[in-house]
Amino acid sequence: MASSGSGASPLGKAPTGIIGFDEVTHGGLPRGRPTLVAGAAGSGKTLFGIEFLVRGATEHGEPGVLLAFEEAAGDLATNVASLGFDLPQLEADGLIAIDTFQLDPADFVETGQFDLEGLFIRLQLAVESVGARRVVLDTIEVLFSALGNTAVVRSELNRLIRWLKERGLTVVITGERGVEGGNLTRMGIEEFVSDCVVVLDHRVTDGLSTRRLRVAKYRGSLHGTNEYPFLITAQGFTVVPLSSLGLEYEASEERIGTGVAKLDEMLGGGIFRGSSVMVSGTSGTGKTSIGVTMAAASCARGERTLLMSFEESPAQLVRNMRSIGLDLQPWVDQGLLRIHSVRATAHGLEEHLAELHRLVDEVQPSLAVIDAVVSLRRGGGAHDTASVLTRDLDLLKSRHVTAVLTALTHGPDAESSDVHISSLVDTWLLLRNHESDGERNRLIYVIKSRGSAHSNQVREFVLGEHGADLVDVYVGGHGVLTGSARVEHARRTRAAETARAEEAQRRRRALEQRAAAVEAQVAALRADLEAEREALERVLRAEAESADADRGDRSAQVAVRTGVGEPS
């Protein structure tokens, strides 16, 4: 067969069970090989190792051994108990064996040749006691500082790695991060561990911490090369992959209403289910109101909705929304609406992401409103914010959650959103204050709406006692008219129309009167004419009568003259 050519079998992988990490590494750590996890103090190395062991033992049927060189067993157990790991119980169940080494340099007065056989013996004992498939050495470099003889430690570490490989153990070796630009680890133990290297980083920028993980090397395997934010949460270690490595979202054809009928019209019937909407605008333009209106519309459809606010407390939000006729309380009570308020600065960005993950898992919303994403900038730099928002959107999209983000913009250049996520969203509504005639009015534009024929017109956005509504604005020679100016313009227009109508009426009446007058004249003339005709006829008749009379006289005269007929 084709695959038999090289005779090499694909690299086996041992799932770590760490959320996100197995995705980034396409399956986990190289099975049967050592992996170096390097990071500065407090970067989460030990936790990574312990979670790898705990998940292996509890979820993948692979018991494990922890050799701890830095912390006492009791401290370790306490430190990870808050993450839900019960090490003493796992030890009692025979799933995990822990051996701690307390190395005091004063104990290592060197009086001649030695090796680290004691370490091997203890490791072997632990491995055999639980039938371990996984081993964590945390942090083995301590040996270098404890024992002055680095040549011996070096060769013994080499032997240790061989020993572990021979037994097919999947190993995590933690190492202290070296100084910048130098070795990956302080003592250069990456020399021994050449298969896989994971670097953990804990940065503090602007007083806020962000944790990052990078797979620096993974021999024989594809792996994501980005820096991934990771979190240490109550559920343990969580790596947040940029899942849009593949843009494989299902695209819904279903449109859902925004709760503002005229806005739906502008958008060609509403927004697509599962798409993302950004509502941006300067302060006080009604972003939150639009966002909450959408949330309310979702609740009204009987769908679970998540409202994450960085600016207002749930109670404050509920109260404020009442002023525009939106009563959220019933939905909160019914469990349809979950309002989660948190100060953006309370967490680093990655905690925010973790929280969103947790909330989405918990609430299973069909629509989520995040108000306002710009607040996140206080939790990190602009670049980080964009990256976190990308992940927010990815998370929501992958769960088919319709996402509504509100974003604050500053200044006149309102079309470039501060957080540079405009290219990521499907629909972008821009709210703008229009100031004229001593008042500010809100305008709404649909800047883009992917997959929809959308209106290119601007509407005035009115917040009243009955919620949000859109009104057609007057666009004319004097520019866009809004608010009182719009009303005034409307009034003037109406007055002018009335005047025109009255004028027409008047002229019509005048015409009618004139027509009547003409009619009358015509009638009078006709009457004259009639009278003349009658007079003429009378004359003619009289004429005819007198002619007859003449003829009778003449015959009588003839008879007289001739004596005929005329009595004598």
Place this chain on the structure above:
Amino acid sequence: MSEGWEGADVGDSGAEWELRLYVAGQSPRSVRAIENLRRVCDEHLAGRYRVEVIDLLVDPTLARGDEIVAVPTLVRKLPDPVRKIIGDLSDTDKVLVGLQLRPPGASS
């Protein structure tokens, strides 16, 4: 397996010095360590000591008790405080300093 020996005239009250030597098997290094220890004890602690030799290949669970990493390791259990020195004990000066039988820097 653990073997041991003690100074000839240690009484019932117990030895003033209690030493434990951890080795791994009968390697030349182990043998050398035992020989070196015997010599140091005879020369400096005659009659005041008890030595226990522990072979970790035979009894690996004992390695944890005294936090053994390097082999050979000599542990001074008594007198207090516990002291450990590693290696095959061929550097007698360092052994004496390590056991606090001689202040550091002094020569024999």
